[in-house]
Ligand SMILES: [Zn+2]
């Protein structure tokens with residue numbers, strides 16, 4: 001029974017973090033709006 005402290009394989013439970021960013025529903029992820037250079041919905045990020 002070896003309790004090696006270096007063999008720390010437990011970094012906590014793997015939490016499946018859901019992506020907070022989604023493709024903008026306004027520009028479709030391009031970040032560019034047809035009205036201007038920057039999508040006003042995602043501020044040019046392409047995600048909202
Ligand atoms: Zn959007």
Ligand SMILES: [Zn+2]
Nearest residue numbers: 024027039042
């Ligand atoms: Zn957008």
